[in-house]
Amino acid sequence: MIWLGWRQLRTQAATLYAAVAVCAVVAVITGSALPRSGPDVFDLLTPGDRRLYFTGVIVMALAPALVGAFLGAPMVARELESGTHGLAWNQSVTRTRWLATKLVLSAAAVAVAVGALSLAVTWWAAPLDGASSSTRGSLPGRLTPVSFAMRGLAPVGYAVFALLLGVAIGILLRRSVPAIAVTLAVFTFVQIAMPLWVRPHLLRPTTQLVSVSADTIAGIGFHNEDPVPTLEVQSPPGAWVLSDRTVDAAGRVVPVPSSFVECVPRPPRPDQPDGPGVVNIRERMDTCLSQLAAAGYRQRLVYQPAGRFWPLQWAETGVFLALSGLLAWFCFWRVRRL
Amino acid sequence: MSAREGAVVATHGLGKRYRRRWALTDCTLEIPAGHVTGLVGPNGAGKTTLLNLAAGMLTPTTGSIEVCGGRPASGAAQLARVGYVAQDTPTYSGLSVADHLRLGARLNPRWDAGLATRRIAALGLDPAQKAGRLSGGQRAQLALTMGLAKRPELLILDEPVASLDPLARREFLQGLMEAVAEDGFSVLLSSHLVADLERVADHLLVLVDSRVRVTGEVEDLLATHHRLSGPRRDPATLPADQHVVSASSTDVQSTFVVRTDQPILDPAWTVGRLTLEDVVLAYMSPGAEPRPALEMVR
Amino acid sequence: MIQFSLDGRSGVSPYLQLVQQVRQALRLGLLHEGDRLPTVKEVVADLAINPNTVSKAYRELELEGLVAARQGVGTFVTRSLAGSSLAAHEPLRRDLARWLAKARRAGLDEESIEALFTATFRATAEQDIA
Numbered sequence: 001m002i003w004l005g006w007r008q009l010r011t012q013a014a015t016l017y018a019a020v021a022v023c024a025v026v027a028v029i030t031g032s033a034l035p036r037s038g039p040d041v042f043d044l045l046t047p048g049d050r051r052l053y054f055t056g057v058i059v060m061a062l063a064p065a066l067v068g069a070f071l072g073a074p075m076v077a078r079e080l081e082s083g084t085h086g087l088a089w090n091q092s093v094t095r096t097r098w099l100a101t102k103l104v105l106s107a108a109a110v111a112v113a114v115g116a117l118s119l120a121v122t123w124w125a126a127p128l129d130g131a132s133s134s135t136r137g138s139l140p141g142r143l144t145p146v147s148f149a150m151r152g153l154a155p156v157g158y159a160v161f162a163l164l165l166g167v168a169i170g171i172l173l174r175r176s177v178p179a180i181a182v183t184l185a186v187f188t189f190v191q192i193a194m195p196l197w198v199r200p201h202l203l204r205p206t207t208q209l210v211s212v213s214a215d216t217i218a219g220i221g222f223h224n225e226d227p228v229p230t231l232e233v234q235s236p237p238g239a240w241v242l243s244d245r246t247v248d249a250a251g252r253v254v255p256v257p258s259s260f261v262e263c264v265p266r267p268p269r270p271d272q273p274d275g276p277g278v279v280n281i282r283e284r285m286d287t288c289l290s291q292l293a294a295a296g297y298r299q300r301l302v303y304q305p306a307g308r309f310w311p312l313q314w315a316e317t318g319v320f321l322a323l324s325g326l327l328a329w330f331c332f333w334r335v336r337r338l
Numbered sequence: 339m340s341a342r343e344g345a346v347v348a349t350h351g352l353g354k355r356y357r358r359r360w361a362l363t364d365c366t367l368e369i370p371a372g373h374v375t376g377l378v379g380p381n382g383a384g385k386t387t388l389l390n391l392a393a394g395m396l397t398p399t400t401g402s403i404e405v406c407g408g409r410p411a412s413g414a415a416q417l418a419r420v421g422y423v424a425q426d427t428p429t430y431s432g433l434s435v436a437d438h439l440r441l442g443a444r445l446n447p448r449w450d451a452g453l454a455t456r457r458i459a460a461l462g463l464d465p466a467q468k469a470g471r472l473s474g475g476q477r478a479q480l481a482l483t484m485g486l487a488k489r490p491e492l493l494i495l496d497e498p499v500a501s502l503d504p505l506a507r508r509e510f511l512q513g514l515m516e517a518v519a520e521d522g523f524s525v526l527l528s529s530h531l532v533a534d535l536e537r538v539a540d541h542l543l544v545l546v547d548s549r550v551r552v553t554g555e556v557e558d559l560l561a562t563h564h565r566l567s568g569p570r571r572d573p574a575t576l577p578a579d580q581h582v583v584s585a586s587s588t589d590v591q592s593t594f595v596v597r598t599d600q601p602i603l604d605p606a607w608t609v610g611r612l613t614l615e616d617v618v619l620a621y622m623s624p625g626a627e628p629r630p631a632l633e634m635v636r
Numbered sequence: 637m638i639q640f641s642l643d644g645r646s647g648v649s650p651y652l653q654l655v656q657q658v659r660q661a662l663r664l665g666l667l668h669e670g671d672r673l674p675t676v677k678e679v680v681a682d683l684a685i686n687p688n689t690v691s692k693a694y695r696e697l698e699l700e701g702l703v704a705a706r707q708g709v710g711t712f713v714t715r716s717l718a719g720s721s722l723a724a725h726e727p728l729r730r731d732l733a734r735w736l737a738k739a740r741r742a743g744l745d746e747e748s749i750e751a752l753f754t755a756t757f758r759a760t761a762e763q764d765i766a
Contacts, residue, residue: 003441003444004444004445007433007437008430082431083424083425084428084429086395086424086425086428087430087481087484089411090393090395090420090422090424090485091446092415092417092488093414093417094414094417336397337397338395338396
């Protein structure tokens with residue numbers, strides 16, 4: 001059975017590995033030319049480097065989706081629509097063994113391929129993740145939703161899950177093309193849902209009450225026409241901030257009090273050229289912040305610290321492998337009853 | 339339920355439902371071992387469903403089925419006992435003829451590689467040819483080769499020749515019959531082409547609405563069914579040993595298809611011979627009187 | 637060697653057709669004592685017919701004492717049916733020709749002659765059975 005499983009997989013596997021090899025070669029060539037250390041890596045990056053950085057993010061987001069859609073979805077669906085399952089299931093091999101061989105072979109091939117791809121991209125992006133510059137901006141840290149699932153071990157979990165998702169949907173729909181479309185839709189939803197609703201709760205986040213002062217404040221945000229601003233405090237380096245809310249002395253989440261809103265100086269506007277000077281604003285602001293702190297207001301910062309990267313990677317990979325197991329169980333159950 | 343000695347397929351109250359539609363209901367039948375059994379019936383009678391159940395491609399919704407003494411597809415050993423050539427004889431279009439034989443060799447403990455290669459050579463198939471580029475007849479022959487080289491106790495074929503031209507059909511059936519002559523395994527095949535079945539089948543089973551309308555040896559069916567035509571007459575007045583299968587009457591004339599072991603003595607009748615197709619049609623026609631299945635055992 | 641053929645429209649079972657074809661060949665002197673019949677496999681390959689049918693036909697011929705199977709060699713004709721009856725064919729044919737001429741003179745057309753012949757043939761056959 002391994003022979004048949006491999007015979008049917010080898011073209012797709014070859015394509016997959018060729019694509020991974022191309023990506024790896026590109027990563028090695030461009031990666032060795034990157035500034036790999038130093039305090040101001042960001043300042044040394046060219047626009048091309050930044051484009052490549054985000055290309056890496058997109059490649060890593062697409063790879064599992066493509067695996068699920070073009071390897072997983074047709075795996076059983078194509079047999080069912082062309083009737084070849086009638087041939088395969090009438091050899092002296094049970095359906096369970098037939099499916100198990102197909103799943104194990106393809107999952108192993110996918111895990112190794114996507115693992116290698118992730119290794120290349122993670123190595124390439126290591127100096128760039130979270131690179132910032134005091135003047136020109138920054139790149140997202142590796143714990144942020146932009147790049148977390150595109151680094152380390154997580155892509156392997158995503159890819160195996162996408163594969164099993166494709167197979168299960170293929171078995172359910174019994175048609176390749178609809179199965180490919182549905183797999184892409186469902187997997188994209190999972191990719192979005194994971195950082196929004198699941199990942200923040202995989203590990204209990206750290207909560208910290210920060211008293212606002214000139215040293216801790218990171219910014220004051222005014223949103224459109226809303227007169228009440230939101231405060232942002234500085235977070236530990238590399239942390240993934242989940243929420244940053246103002247709380248009163250009793251610990252309740254509240255909007256910034258109106259006294260602060262009245263106190264805080266408006267930013268200078270072009271139509272008011274004779275407004276207060278920059279130095280004045282800085283002083284006024286310090287006073288407003290200390291008044292706010294004195295009134296018992298704090299910022300409650302909820303975040304995943306940078307050190308959680310690997311624990312979160314393991315947890316998320318574990319979640320996807322567990323889901324893959326459930327999907328595999330469903331596939332076996334369904335194939336026995338077709 | 340225990341199968342009667344010598345039954346290669348035995349079903350009891352077998353039923354299969356697809357979502358809300360029943361494809362087969364309360365089907366009880368036995369198919370004798372050592373025969374080539376032809377399965378005929380109108381579309382929707384449940385033939386394909388029955389064959390799929392026997393091959394283990396489907397699981398029954400109700401009732402039970404036993405094939406070669408075991409539950410269909412219940413394990414590798416059971417799968418090895420039963421060969422199945424599905425409708426439209428599916429093959430992997432991307433795999434070559436040789437790949438198919440390799441697949442068979444890897445996946446079947448009793449695979450007869452010599453038989454497979456001999457047959458492929460005799461058919462003049464190029465082993466390197468992709469199955470997707472074979473003609474319908476060649477594809478059917480490849481599927482048959484896979485079924486034969488597996489060396490099953492029972493080979494099930496679902497409308498194997500329906501889509502083939504007459505020459506390919508004849509060649510397919512010749513191949514099948516030669517293999518039966520050599521190995522003597524049991525065969526269960528369904529076909530719309532009763533004329534073909536008359537040659538290749540020695541046992542016949544007519545399935546109408548999931549029910550066995552008639553079953554028996556082809557030769558007995560031919561010898562005991564007659565067409566009587568003569569002056570109009572009530573079928574109830576026929577002798578007790580003449581079972582009316584189908585009856586049609588005009589105001590002056592009656593035509594009956596009857597089954598009887600006795601000679602027809604009434605001089606008023608013109609007695610006509612029936613081909614197997616006539617017999618089958620008589621049982622399948624809407625005018626045929628539904629009555630308990632007639633089992634003909636010599 | 638005899639070559640079999642099957643008529644699908646005759647209503648005669650394939651097994652009986654094979655038996656009749658051998659008998660016919662024996663009667664007409666096409667097969668002689670010692671001639672070999674085709675093997676079951678040869679007939680099967682030629683006609684795409686069920687091997688059980690061929691075996692059954694051969695067994696029937698064996699029971700009638702017309703052929704004998706020799707293990708591993710084949711089935712051979714042991715008795716001819718032509719012999720004495722072949723000599724009687726000619727006078728019978730002449731009688732029949734005379735009878736046909738008489739029937740035509742009496743005004744019967746071909747169909748009526750055939751119907752009369754068939755009816756009489758069957759009636760006498762049934763008398764024999766009864």
